[in-house]
Amino acid sequence: MSRLLLRTLREAPADAEAASHRLLVRAGYIRRTSSGVYAFLPLGRRVLANVERLVREELGGAGVQEILLPALQPRELWEASGRISVYEDILFGLEGRGGRMVLGPTHEELATVTVSADVESWRDLPVSVYQVQTKFRDEARPRFGLLRGREFLMADAYSFDADEASMAASYERIHAAVGRVFDRCGVQYRAVEADSGGMGGSVSHEIMVPSPIGEDHFAHCAACGWAANVETAAAGARDPAADSAGPSGPGGAAEEMVLHHTPGAPGIEAVVEHFQDQGLTAKGMLKCIALLDAHGGVVLALVPGDREVLVSRAAPGGRTFEEADFIAHPELVKGYIGPMGMLEKGIRVVADPSVGRPGAWVTGANRADHHVSGAVAGRDFQVGEWVSIATISAGDPCPACGGPVELIRSVEAAHTFQLGRRYSDVLPGAVFTDESGAEAPFWMGCYGIGVSRLVAIVAEATHDDAGLSWPLALAPYAVHLISLGTDPEVLEASEALYGDLAGAGTSVLWDDRPVRAGVKFADADLIGIPAQVLVGARGLAGGVVEVKIRATGERSEVAPGELAAALPL
């Protein structure tokens, strides 16, 4: 340890917010070099290598073959797959001699063309590959140290199959292997239904680790175990009485709609404020969101004012209106949209079932600075399609069993996708010859594990006030051997123990520094190696050394000869 590139800090950098970030920096595992970019120092590198080892053992054990794709990718490949527009904002671009290049934010395109070059026949399938690679994403806001960086390490796997059923089987097998990586890290996690987002495909799951610093939420049903990311989970059918029970505000019992002048009040909050003395809450507002579907058609999505619209359900492949879209569609007045007459104008009106509850709504009047009250579905406006498009909230019924769901803050640790033919359909040569002799595109899956992120997740989950506390599987060393004092007898005994342990294949960090005991204790707790072995003159006089288990603080005294048996290895 006296020669290790390591300096612990008593104070954390001011910019470190998360405990994992502060401690990893203080304990000398990582150091920031620019926003969202970190250097791994010797201790950090060893933890990272341990995550990689688990990944290799589990994915390799599931029959996935390790490859290494370039980080440097031709921009053309992204243009060919059509993902350039989705990823443009976060791509690091470069000018190269051979044309424009990008630093890969992910590797679906490259994996597809690389594997397809060597797979010609259905006889070669299924096949799957993985790599552990640095990804580059110019994140708008890097955060929490290793948790969200602009450069980070990911293990990404890709499966190739001849048909959909086979793809699903590969997906099951590899998804299970991904789960085992997390089992071995000792973190609590849950696989939840997820949105395919920019990746494409249909079925998708995220491995979510509950954490107070998580940036995502998932909905979870304790009764049946159903779980889904709130970005994809639609609220289940609710008791209409529950939704209409709240005050519906002005015009609640009106026979007809009433026009109100509501100057400068776009948005739910402003309108609720305007009518607050009449008891209006967001639940009594009808939220109307203008969307463009995948073909450029206008969709008006209706949900109660206290909910958000799930764009991926209301208009699959579509997006919300931007400024230019409002200019192109003057009948939709930004901030004052109402559903009245929209269906008749040929606009698709999609409403969440909860919009059909009894009672009237307050909503936009399709006229600047005006809202209406007393709007009733079926009487004052028509709905074309009833689809569950409202976000789920805590307490909503579970879509699977009807029990109440809870929302859990969490970190996305891995994400897996059944991609189908999203990439093989559009990239050149991503075909094989099937049993009938015809050319067919691959059925693919992809699987990403945030390797460097996992280091932060585990640090976050296992630390205490004194510092880090690694599970054995990820610890930079298994044993922290601490020599107390400079007594030659102590150093001699320490060196002998070091030799015994190392000889038996145990990784040992030996604190042979000529510093005071207190400094060593504090550093050892900060660094968080699972077992500490204390060698001091006091113990040696009685023929023993001390063992301290970092996670529990449990201490015991053993004879040096019996040390190996006393350690949790």
Next chain:
RNA sequence: CGGGGAGUAGCGCAGUGGUAGCGCACCUGCUUUGGGAGCAGGAGGUCGGGGGUUCGAAACCCCCCUCCCCGACCA
């Protein structure tokens, strides 16, 4: 991208126009030595960069860069 804040020694910070400082860390010596020691001495700075105001700028003004926070966005 919008709003807010911050850049002074490796880390944490003070410094309202007149010789650039403190704590931790670092180097030397002595004492100390089982939970972040004490004393003495020492080294380390383009005060983020550029321009301006001034006899004089770390400080005041302008531009730029970097970093952080809230939001928007996002496998």
